[in-house]
Amino acid sequence: MAAGAGLVVVAEDDPAVADLVRMYLSRDGFGVQTYGDGSTALQAVRTHRPVAVVLDIGLPGMDGIEVCRRLRAEGDRTPILFVTARDDEVDRVLGLELGADDYVTKPFSPRELVARVRAVLRRSQPAPTQDRREVGEVVVDVVRRRVLAAGVEVHLTATEFDLLAHLVGAPGRVWQREELLSAVWGYSAQAGTRTVDVHVAQLRAKLGPASPIRTVRGVGYAADEVPA
Template sequence: MAANTILVIEDDPRIQKALHRQFTTEGYEVHLAGDGEQGLASCKSLKPAGVVLDLMLPTMSGLEVCKGIKKWSPTMPVVVLSAVSEVADKVLLLEMGADDYVTKPFSPRELMARVQAAIRRAQRPAVNDRVTFGNIAADFSGMEVFKDGESVSLTAHEIKLLQYFVENPERVITREELLNDVWHYTSYPTTRTVDNHVMKLRQKLEPDPAKPIYFRTLHGIGYKFVRGD
């Protein structure tokens, strides 16, 4: 896989130009494909780090291209460009295999953030569905967490946040990264969302929430998860 290559499958020259400029500014090598068949073939030959895919394409629809990419490489990050605005259709976009979507009109910077987040998720090392640290046991496949053998009630986002921490131990993680990768936000009017969820994890899982040993604050930066084993 070409770790620094982005494939843009888009037939609008204006969008091609805007995305080429945005991604090359961030140090990526950008390849352009103007129709579906060319895009699918280019994906297989280039093995890019990620794909930006328009739904409305000549020769082959974006839906067919996405299915073809995912059949060939299930973990290939694909972010779809779509004029779709209905919630039901957005769900369909994700069900067809897309890792994320951005609706038109869009900000190239927002799209870049979503592509980078999808690439990070794809490159994240696999972890066991069942993990333990200290007196905590988590079964992420079953969405269950236990403390001293007793079930702990966590919301879906608290479990997602916990899993993200467990998958990234001993690493400083910024609030913006958490908002991108856990919540899929790309604008940050406030970062209190992250702080409030970390506070809840501390209250429910730490031996002493006032003196956390698992979920540690890096002031001015973000957080670090330490197993404490």
Template sequence: MSESILIVEDEIKIAKLIADYLGASGYTTYHLEHGNDVLPWLQDRPTHALPSLVLLDLMLPGTDGLTLCRQIHDHWPSLPVIMLTARVEEVDRLLGLELGADDYICKPFSPREVVARVRAVLRRAQSRQASDDVAVNQLVLDEEGWRALADGKDIELTAVEFQLLKVMMSAPGRIFSREQLMDHMYRDHRIVSERTVDSHIKKLRRKIADAWPEREIIRSVYGVGYKYQPEE
């Protein structure tokens, strides 16, 4: 399966040129033109179908590139981002990198340079994969692949489900309120019902139960919230 690149660029000709060169180099590409479409597009995809990297233009209609870079870094910290921009001021470059960008390419650029930068960033991301895996008991979180493995069995999770599980596994036995879990699920502070957390927890439990039918590792604490409690 080829690595995939999400191109977020409102100039169609530039996006098509980049897509053509990346496609010729063996990458699968997706294209979005409007900043407001990026977060919903990513959140709607299962973790195994997230792109390998995002090429993100700074100046976009709707949500701007710097805001999107921060949101992507908050929701998917292992998802590499390369920013594209015609603004070459040093402050913009440093700000983009501080918000989580892995690289920064100024327009006009050679499409061959873009392909080379993509390869370099993906190589760095892959080299971090082994050290970033978090193991708890027999349940393993693969942060690069945004998936969970139960006794080696792949549990396909959505980005929100993965984030919920990661937060609870970070502190086994700690009780997280629904409000605390919502803060980790939606860093853009959208207004959602507490029942939304319950719905995601229910789906997460069902998926874990398919892999571990006789184990209950996410437990409800009546009137308080939820906790991850690995069995002894």
């Protein structure tokens, strides 16, 4: 799986459709977890903090519209892609009004669905104004995948680079460990957040005194302008 693709929660009660969606998203580098009912999917989004949600409207119990309504009411802005039947136009419009980002209708092309997921993720992230990101004495060249700390090049693993680039992409923002695990590794919190701590420790060791990574006790990490 490509690092950094992130975790996608798929809520679909048709096992065949769910397996097809999972297969195509996985091929495109995403981590995928599937759920067959709305209540379980809602809790999964709250717990695992995915980068996107593929949400069937016609779920048993709590339907997709209600899942979307509750997430948005809680302030959760995770991109949501609705999957609808052809005769679900009213629900589809309602879902978009509630804050869903896009939709596809059944039967759909799995490749189109993956493309739509990619598109909503691009729209949900601010376009970088430059390929060079600086926080304090650390410079990250996103295109060349090079890092300088106090003017000295630092050699990182692919995952270390992705984690650092994610942190410095939003200086000062505090990221929960679960958010980092989802965005950088494509894992859910069930995989354990210790791996985040280990990689942060490795980054700090390699960046030395120039490291901008700050620990927020009980929450996660941030990259600050002033090294911690």
